[in-house]
Amino acid sequence: MNAPLGVKVAYLYRWSNETGEPRAKREGPLRRTSQSSAVTGLESMASSSNLLPNVRPAELLREAIYRHIRYTLVLRNPRLLGPVELLTPVSLAVRDRIVDRMIETEERVRSKDSKRLYYLSMEFLMGRSLNDNLHNLGITELMREVLASIGMSLDDVLACELDAGLGNGGLGRLAACFLESLATLGMPGYGYGIDYEYGLFRQEINGGFQREKPDRWKANGTPFEIGRPDRALSIPLYGRVETSRDNHGNLRQIWTSQKFVLGIPSDMPVVGWGGETVNFLRLFAARASEDFDIEIFNRGDYIRAVEQKIGNENISRVLYPSDSVMSGKELRLVQEYFLVACAIGDLVRRYDLDHKGYEQFPSKVAIQMNDTHPSLAVAELMRVFIDEKGLEWEQAWELTQATCAYTNHTLLPEALERWSVSLMERVLPRHMQLIYGINHQFLRSISEYSFTDPDLMRRTSIIEEAADKQVRMAHLAIIGSHAVNGVAALHSELVKSTLVPDFAKLWPERFSNKTNGVAPRPWLHKSNPGLAALLTETIGERWVTDLSLLRGLQKFADDAAFRAKFREVKQHNKNRLAKVIFDQTGVQVYTSSLFDVQIKRIHEYKRQLLNVMRIIDQYLQCVDHGVEIKVPRTFVFAGKAAPGYWAAKQIIKLIHNVASVVNSDPRMKDRIKVAFLPDYRVSLAEIIIPAADVSEQISTAGMEASGTGNMKLSMNGALTVGTYDGANIEILEEVGEENFYLFGLRVEQIEEMKRKGLYNAQEYYAKNERTKAVMDSLGSDRFSPQEPGLFRWIVDEILYRGDRYFHLADLPSYVEINESVDEDYLDQELWSRKAAINVARIGKFSSDRTILEYARDIWHIGPFEQPWVPKPKPEAILTAAPPASASESSSVVG
Known part of the structure; x- marks a missing residue:
C-alpha cells in the first residue's frame, strides 16, 4: 500500500497515552536509534503490503496529532496540554490530510487545462476552519473519539479557534458559501482576498454602547493558513507616468519612480464535501519591499525609516479603514488596489505556466468582481496586458472584457464607490491614465446615441464631472465586463430600471440575475445536526449535495410523529441558545417562548429600529392598557455598527435601554425578554439560527439587494416576517404566502410616494394612537430616565426630517402581522407544519444552484450538473495515497 509519508512516520513512532514516549507496535519501549536505523525501519515499513490496512483510522489520526505535538510544538505529554495548546496539533493533523487532496486537485485541474474562476472580494467570512474541515472530511466524530481518549473534549478545542477576521457582513458570508460550493461541485474556483492582521473589530457593549476593540483573530495561531512566501509579488504605487518611444517608434507610457510594496500570499484550503476537491482562498499580506529605506536610515533618521516600513504594512492591517478623513480614504484606495494587483499578478503568473500568448486567456481565466471594491481589476488587467505583456490596446481591451464579470450588491447610491480623480492620479497615475482611455473609447462608441439623448454621455461617463471630479467605480466595472448581475430577482430588475438604466439599454445581453444562495453543509448539516439527522432519517442523505430533494419532506409535514420530532429538535436548539444568552448577557429567557431573531449588520435601512418600536408598542399595550400578551417572546438581536455610523450605534444603545426596562419590569412576568448578543460572527450565527422561530427580514422595500x-433561517425552520424586498420575494414564492408573514409597502408604492411627495410621517403619527404612543415614549425619556434627551434624535429624524426609511408607514402593518404570528404560534401543530414546509421548499436557495448558474451563464467552467457526492469515509480520508509525483506536485499548487 502506497500510504502518505506522514502516515508511515506516524505508524513508526507509536506513542503511549500515559507517558508520551514512543513505542513500537505491540512491543516494549523503542530504543533510541541512529538516524540511519530509523530510516531503515521506515523503508521496511514502506515495503510492507499488509501492515497499514490493519490500523484503525482513530489510531492513524491519534498518531498524527502526537507527531505534531512532538515535532511542531516540541512537547512530550499530550495529557498536559489544554484545549488552546491542542488546537494547533489537531489542526495540523487534519491539514496534512487536506494537503494531499489539495495537490491532487491541482494536478487534476492542470492536467485537463481546465478554465479557472478567480473570485475577488474584500471579504470572506470563513468562520472556524477546523470545525468546517472536520465536517466536510467526515471525521468529526472520529476526532471526538481520539481526543476523548486523552481526556479532552473536541468541543472545547473547537471553541478555542477564533473566527477568521476576514469580513463583516453578508458580502463575506456569501463569498465563503460560494467557495465551499465550488469545491463541493468539483469546480476549479479560487478566492482572492487580503490577509487582514485584524478583523473589522471585536464588539463589546459598555453601558449599552458599542465599544470597538481590536479583533486579534490570529491570537491562537492560524494553522490552516499555508504560507507561500516564494509567490510574493511586488506591487507598485504612486510615482509618475512618462512618455517614450519603443524600438518600433511607437509611443509608450512608462510608469516610473514608484514605491513598491510586497504582497505575501498564504493559502487557506477550502474543502468540498467528501474531500474529493480542495481548492483554496489565497490571502495577501502587505510587507515593505525592504526592511526600511536605507538612505533615510543612513541620514540618521531611524525612526522615520521604521515608520515608513510600518506604513507600508498598514495596507493589510485592518478591514475597511475609516474613510472619514483623507488619510483613511487613501489607505482604503491603496488597500483595494493591493487586492486586485496581487490577484491579477498571481493569476497571470499561473496562466503563464502552461500557456504561450494570450489569445486563450478568456477561455482559461474567469474573474468575478464581488461588488465595486475590486473594480480596479479592469484597469490593472489592462495595465498588465499593455505595459508588461506588450499587447496593443484593442487586443488588451477585448481580452479584459471577455475575462471580467461584475456582481452588484447594493442599490444605495452612497454604497457605489467613487474615488477622487486627484487622489487616483497621485496614488495610481498609470491607472488613471488607462481609465481616461477606457472612458474615451466608451464615450466615442455611444456618440451616435447623443443625438437623441444629449445627456447620455454625462450620465454614463466613468468620470463624474464636478468641482471635485470623481471616478465612478461601478461604471468602470460595468464597461469593463462581459456580464453584470444582481443577486435577487427584484434587485436585478431595479439595477436595470433605476440604478444603471442607460447601461441596461445599451447592453441588455450583459445583465442577468443570479439569486444568492447559502451552502447547506455548514449552515444546516453542521450547525443543526439534530435537524440534519431528522432529514436524513426521513428522506435519505442525498439532500446534502442536492437541496432540491428536500421537496420530498413535504408529505411528512402532515405527519404528527414527524412534527413532534421536528419540535423536539427546535427545542433542543433553543435550550442551547438560552444558555449562550445567559452566559453572555445575564438575561434569563423562557425557553418555551417564541424566539424572534434579527441578526444582521446594524443599519437604518435594515430597520432594527422598526423592530424595537414594535417591542415598545407591545410593552406599552401591556403595562399601560392591560392588554394580555398571548405568546411570550424572546427577542434576539445581534450585529455590528460601523465605527463611524453614529445612528446605528445609537440604535444599539436603544435596544439595550429597552431591554433594561422591559426585562426588569415585574409586570411583564417573563412575557417579553430582549437580548442583544455582542460580537456577531459566524460561530455565533451557527448557534442562533437553528434556534430561531421567527426570522425578521424587515428592510425598507427596494433597499436590500438579496440577503x-x-x-x-428559513432553511433551519424559522418562519419569515418580512417586507416585499430582496430575496424575501423569492422565498415567499417558494414557501407559499400562507407560510410567510408579509407586511409593509412595496417598492412601487414607495417610489410613487417619493416621486409625488405624498409621504408625511407626521400624518401617520397623528392618526394612529399606538404609533403616537411609541414616538412619545422615545421623546419623553421613558427608556432613558438617567440620560435625558438621548433618543430625541429618533423623533426628530422620523417626524421632521422625512423618515427616509418609512418606519411610521410600515409600523401598523408590522404590528398587525405579528398578531397573526401569535395566533398561529398558539397552535403548535400548525406552526411546526408551516416551519417544516419552509424547510421542504427552500431548496432553490442553495449556493450550489447559484454557482451552477454562474458557471453555465457567466464563467463557462464545468461541470454544469450537480453531482451526488456521498458521505466521506474516514478510512479513505486517513489512508489515501499521495499523488504519484508528490515531490514535484508540491510546487504546482498556485
Missing part, C-alpha cells in the same frame, strides 16, 4: 440570513 442570505433570510435563507439560512
Whole structure:
C-alpha cells in the first residue's frame, strides 16, 4: 500500500497515552536509534503490503496529532496540554490530510487545462476552519473519539479557534458559501482576498454602547493558513507616468519612480464535501519591499525609516479603514488596489505556466468582481496586458472584457464607490491614465446615441464631472465586463430600471440575475445536526449535495410523529441558545417562548429600529392598557455598527435601554425578554439560527439587494416576517404566502410616494394612537430616565426630517402581522407544519444552484450538473495515497 509519508512516520513512532514516549507496535519501549536505523525501519515499513490496512483510522489520526505535538510544538505529554495548546496539533493533523487532496486537485485541474474562476472580494467570512474541515472530511466524530481518549473534549478545542477576521457582513458570508460550493461541485474556483492582521473589530457593549476593540483573530495561531512566501509579488504605487518611444517608434507610457510594496500570499484550503476537491482562498499580506529605506536610515533618521516600513504594512492591517478623513480614504484606495494587483499578478503568473500568448486567456481565466471594491481589476488587467505583456490596446481591451464579470450588491447610491480623480492620479497615475482611455473609447462608441439623448454621455461617463471630479467605480466595472448581475430577482430588475438604466439599454445581453444562495453543509448539516439527522432519517442523505430533494419532506409535514420530532429538535436548539444568552448577557429567557431573531449588520435601512418600536408598542399595550400578551417572546438581536455610523450605534444603545426596562419590569412576568448578543460572527450565527422561530427580514422595500440570513433561517425552520424586498420575494414564492408573514409597502408604492411627495410621517403619527404612543415614549425619556434627551434624535429624524426609511408607514402593518404570528404560534401543530414546509421548499436557495448558474451563464467552467457526492469515509480520508509525483506536485499548487 502506497500510504502518505506522514502516515508511515506516524505508524513508526507509536506513542503511549500515559507517558508520551514512543513505542513500537505491540512491543516494549523503542530504543533510541541512529538516524540511519530509523530510516531503515521506515523503508521496511514502506515495503510492507499488509501492515497499514490493519490500523484503525482513530489510531492513524491519534498518531498524527502526537507527531505534531512532538515535532511542531516540541512537547512530550499530550495529557498536559489544554484545549488552546491542542488546537494547533489537531489542526495540523487534519491539514496534512487536506494537503494531499489539495495537490491532487491541482494536478487534476492542470492536467485537463481546465478554465479557472478567480473570485475577488474584500471579504470572506470563513468562520472556524477546523470545525468546517472536520465536517466536510467526515471525521468529526472520529476526532471526538481520539481526543476523548486523552481526556479532552473536541468541543472545547473547537471553541478555542477564533473566527477568521476576514469580513463583516453578508458580502463575506456569501463569498465563503460560494467557495465551499465550488469545491463541493468539483469546480476549479479560487478566492482572492487580503490577509487582514485584524478583523473589522471585536464588539463589546459598555453601558449599552458599542465599544470597538481590536479583533486579534490570529491570537491562537492560524494553522490552516499555508504560507507561500516564494509567490510574493511586488506591487507598485504612486510615482509618475512618462512618455517614450519603443524600438518600433511607437509611443509608450512608462510608469516610473514608484514605491513598491510586497504582497505575501498564504493559502487557506477550502474543502468540498467528501474531500474529493480542495481548492483554496489565497490571502495577501502587505510587507515593505525592504526592511526600511536605507538612505533615510543612513541620514540618521531611524525612526522615520521604521515608520515608513510600518506604513507600508498598514495596507493589510485592518478591514475597511475609516474613510472619514483623507488619510483613511487613501489607505482604503491603496488597500483595494493591493487586492486586485496581487490577484491579477498571481493569476497571470499561473496562466503563464502552461500557456504561450494570450489569445486563450478568456477561455482559461474567469474573474468575478464581488461588488465595486475590486473594480480596479479592469484597469490593472489592462495595465498588465499593455505595459508588461506588450499587447496593443484593442487586443488588451477585448481580452479584459471577455475575462471580467461584475456582481452588484447594493442599490444605495452612497454604497457605489467613487474615488477622487486627484487622489487616483497621485496614488495610481498609470491607472488613471488607462481609465481616461477606457472612458474615451466608451464615450466615442455611444456618440451616435447623443443625438437623441444629449445627456447620455454625462450620465454614463466613468468620470463624474464636478468641482471635485470623481471616478465612478461601478461604471468602470460595468464597461469593463462581459456580464453584470444582481443577486435577487427584484434587485436585478431595479439595477436595470433605476440604478444603471442607460447601461441596461445599451447592453441588455450583459445583465442577468443570479439569486444568492447559502451552502447547506455548514449552515444546516453542521450547525443543526439534530435537524440534519431528522432529514436524513426521513428522506435519505442525498439532500446534502442536492437541496432540491428536500421537496420530498413535504408529505411528512402532515405527519404528527414527524412534527413532534421536528419540535423536539427546535427545542433542543433553543435550550442551547438560552444558555449562550445567559452566559453572555445575564438575561434569563423562557425557553418555551417564541424566539424572534434579527441578526444582521446594524443599519437604518435594515430597520432594527422598526423592530424595537414594535417591542415598545407591545410593552406599552401591556403595562399601560392591560392588554394580555398571548405568546411570550424572546427577542434576539445581534450585529455590528460601523465605527463611524453614529445612528446605528445609537440604535444599539436603544435596544439595550429597552431591554433594561422591559426585562426588569415585574409586570411583564417573563412575557417579553430582549437580548442583544455582542460580537456577531459566524460561530455565533451557527448557534442562533437553528434556534430561531421567527426570522425578521424587515428592510425598507427596494433597499436590500438579496440577503442570505433570510435563507439560512428559513432553511433551519424559522418562519419569515418580512417586507416585499430582496430575496424575501423569492422565498415567499417558494414557501407559499400562507407560510410567510408579509407586511409593509412595496417598492412601487414607495417610489410613487417619493416621486409625488405624498409621504408625511407626521400624518401617520397623528392618526394612529399606538404609533403616537411609541414616538412619545422615545421623546419623553421613558427608556432613558438617567440620560435625558438621548433618543430625541429618533423623533426628530422620523417626524421632521422625512423618515427616509418609512418606519411610521410600515409600523401598523408590522404590528398587525405579528398578531397573526401569535395566533398561529398558539397552535403548535400548525406552526411546526408551516416551519417544516419552509424547510421542504427552500431548496432553490442553495449556493450550489447559484454557482451552477454562474458557471453555465457567466464563467463557462464545468461541470454544469450537480453531482451526488456521498458521505466521506474516514478510512479513505486517513489512508489515501499521495499523488504519484508528490515531490514535484508540491510546487504546482498556485
